[in-house]
Amino acid sequence: MEPIKVTAIFDIGRTNKKFFLFDQDFKEVYKVYHRLDFIEDEDGEACESIAALTKWVKQTLKEALALPGFLITKLNFTTYGASFVHIDQMGNPVAPLYNYLKEYPEEILGQFYAKYGPEEKFSRETSSPALAMLNSGLQLYWLKYAKPETFKKIHRSLHLPQYLSFLFTGKAVSEYTSIGCHTGLWDFGKGTYHDWVNKEGINQILPEVVDTTTSFAKTFDKHSMRVGVGVHDSSAALLSYLQSNEQPFALLSTGTWAISINPFNSSALTTEELRQDCLHFLNKEGRPIKISRLFIGEEHKVQIEKLYAFFGLEKGYYKALAFKKNRFQKAKSITQKRFRFEYLKPEVYGIAQANETDWKGFTDFEDAYYSFIHELTELQVASLNLVLKDTNVQKLYIDGGFNANPIFVEMLRNKLHGINIETTDFALGTALGAGMLVN
Numbered sequence: 001m002e003p004i005k006v007t008a009i010f011d012i013g014r015t016n017k018k019f020f021l022f023d024q025d026f027k028e029v030y031k032v033y034h035r036l037d038f039i040e041d042e043d044g045e046a047c048e049s050i051a052a053l054t055k056w057v058k059q060t061l062k063e064a065l066a067l068p069g070f071l072i073t074k075l076n077f078t079t080y081g082a083s084f085v086h087i088d089q090m091g092n093p094v095a096p097l098y099n100y101l102k103e104y105p106e107e108i109l110g111q112f113y114a115k116y117g118p119e120e121k122f123s124r125e126t127s128s129p130a131l132a133m134l135n136s137g138l139q140l141y142w143l144k145y146a147k148p149e150t151f152k153k154i155h156r157s158l159h160l161p162q163y164l165s166f167l168f169t170g171k172a173v174s175e176y177t178s179i180g181c182h183t184g185l186w187d188f189g190k191g192t193y194h195d196w197v198n199k200e201g202i203n204q205i206l207p208e209v210v211d212t213t214t215s216f217a218k219t220f221d222k223h224s225m226r227v228g229v230g231v232h233d234s235s236a237a238l239l240s241y242l243q244s245n246e247q248p249f250a251l252l253s254t255g256t257w258a259i260s261i262n263p264f265n266s267s268a269l270t271t272e273e274l275r276q277d278c279l280h281f282l283n284k285e286g287r288p289i290k291i292s293r294l295f296i297g298e299e300h301k302v303q304i305e306k307l308y309a310f311f312g313l314e315k316g317y318y319k320a321l322a323f324k325k326n327r328f329q330k331a332k333s334i335t336q337k338r339f340r341f342e343y344l345k346p347e348v349y350g351i352a353q354a355n356e357t358d359w360k361g362f363t364d365f366e367d368a369y370y371s372f373i374h375e376l377t378e379l380q381v382a383s384l385n386l387v388l389k390d391t392n393v394q395k396l397y398i399d400g401g402f403n404a405n406p407i408f409v410e411m412l413r414n415k416l417h418g419i420n421i422e423t424t425d426f427a428l429g430t431a432l433g434a435g436m437l438v439n
Contacts, residue, residue, distance in 0.1 A: 003071040004029065007439060008064060008225075010057055010164060011431040012079035013233070014256050017053070019060045020431045021070055028428060030070065032060055041096040050085060050097040057164060065223050074215070076228030077164040078236040078434040080256070081181035082136040085163035086143070086154045086205075091170070094153040097160070098139060104132035108142055116196040120271055126194055127269055127280035127288060128182035135184035140202050157205050161230025169216045169227050172207040177235035179209065180282025188280055188288055212284035215438050228438040234259040234291070235281060236433030241397055243436065248393045250384070253429065254400030256297035258380060262387035265290040276348050278386040284437070292386040295343045296376060297401065302342045303372055306357070311365040318369055323410040327366055331374040338362075338371045346375075349382035370407065377411040384416070395420045399429035 004023055011018040021030035034056060038046040065072060082100040085093055109132060113119045119130050126135075133139055136159075143151045158166055159178035166172055179186050185206075187194040197203050212235075215226040237253040238261055248264040261281070266288045269278060273292075280288040308315060338358040346353045353375070362368035384396070396419050402408050403423040413421050 003069055005073050006030070006070045007074040007076070007435045008061065008072045009075075009431040009434045010060075010077045010079075011233070011434070012053070012077070012160070012164070014048070014080050017056060018431065019064070020428070020435075021064065021072070022432070022435050026432055026435060030064070030067070032064075034060075038099075039096075041098060041102070043102075045099060045102050047099040047102070048083075048097045050093050053097070054167060057167065061168075062221070065221050072223060072225055074226045074228070074435070074438040075168065076215075076434040076438045077161045077230035078233045078430045079160040079164065079230065081159070081178060081232045081234070082134045082183070083160040084136055084139055084157045085160060086150075086157050087163070087166075087172075088153055089155045091166065095143070095147075095150050098133065100134045100136065102133045104138070104142060105146060108145055109138075111145070112138060112141055112196075116194075120274070122184070123274045124269060124271070125187050125189060126184045127186075127188040128184060129274045129277055129279060131182060135182055137183040137185035137197070137202070140205070141196075141200060144200065144202075154205050156207050158207065159230075159232075161232060162207070165227060165230045168220065169218055171216055171229075173210045173214070173229050174207050175210055175212040175214070175229050175231070175284075176282040176286040177212055177232040177284055178230070180280070180286075180288075181232050181234065182279050182281075186282065191286070213437050226438055228434065231284070231434050231437055232281075233430045234261060235283065236431075236437075237261075237399055237429040238263060239284070239433035239436050240429065245395075247395065248391060249395040249397060250388060250393045252380075252384065252396060252398045252400075252402075254297065254398065254402035256295070258294045258296045258383070258400075258402065260292045260294075260384045260387050261289065262291070262391060262393060263289045264393065265387055265391050267390065273386055276386060277383070290387045292383045294380060294383040296380065299341055299343045299376065300402075303339070307365060307368055307372070310359055311368070313365060317365065319404075321366065321369065321407060323406040324366075327370045328374070328407075328411060328414070330367070331370040334371065337375060338368075339375050344376075344379055346379055349379060351378055351382065373405075373407050373411055377408060377415060380412065381415050388419075394418065395422065397422050397424055399424045 006021040017034040019032040039049045041047045086095045156172045215228045250262045253259045278292040337354040340357045
């Protein structure tokens, strides 16, 4: 029997590492889920192990190539953004895969904005809030001045999707979706790298920019295939929806971050919107699209651990809860705020939060969880409205981990009047988009 021709996709999140095989109708026919423990960088801060990730990616593809029922003809990669892998001339990493939440030294940040700011002017030019290490281009500036010996070893700095592609092609390239995700590298007004990139000589270690649909013919273990250059995950998630919709829509792509994307809004950013974590991405053609970000996955993670500890429950308990209207109405009827967030800042949207979480005021776990999701979705609506306003979008797709949470989804339905909300297969949105780019 002839093996099925398939497209292989690595979908690399900060938490979950996934590998899929799709048939020619883009149906999933094989999958692998994996988690990797963080290690510490040389400063003692948590980061992804680039060695462990590289080993897992190579081993997983090798095992998939050996599967008798499938013939891999195409391969691509989608990963989280704001992350660089710095390699030497031999292609070996010369620095850790630094965590985008790593502390950025105030002295060096001040030095940068003294040269290329002020901060708000720079943010408007690069269409991104000031996010320190999350403006991943500034990681290169930090390396140049804080770790000059490491910086000298860098031959090329590759965004994470392009590094994974490089492992199999040996081609060091960059592409628009990775450059355009709040890196601080791109001047959105000029449509090219920002002046600071050239003035600091950073342009010498950034590889050639190619179209996101670029692929290379390669052979592994006697298997010939086309290998894509990779794509930023939020941009990948958008592609399959653009393919299947003629009417304007927005996408809420959820995971560690909830990214609200309106591909039909490229309006200029105001200073106030930048302060509310609204920015532009570049699409695969290099055109700006408006997005807003909210760190809800990490917030949910830390708060759910506190809830389990307080109520003495096993992990995963909340996943069995169905949406109950009476629970929601009760949460909505309580006017004072009950939660203190760890990461989110409601005040930037003009929304209050509790000084301390009201643990003793909750009657049970569900009471507390409904209150938390109620307050969380208030922020999510405020974030969504930044990209929805002044457009005629009447449909919102939700993909990623939170679309499997009926309490989150139903609360959004209740709060977003006039918007039709559809949930989609949370595992496949980004992977399918990456697959489309090599087909």
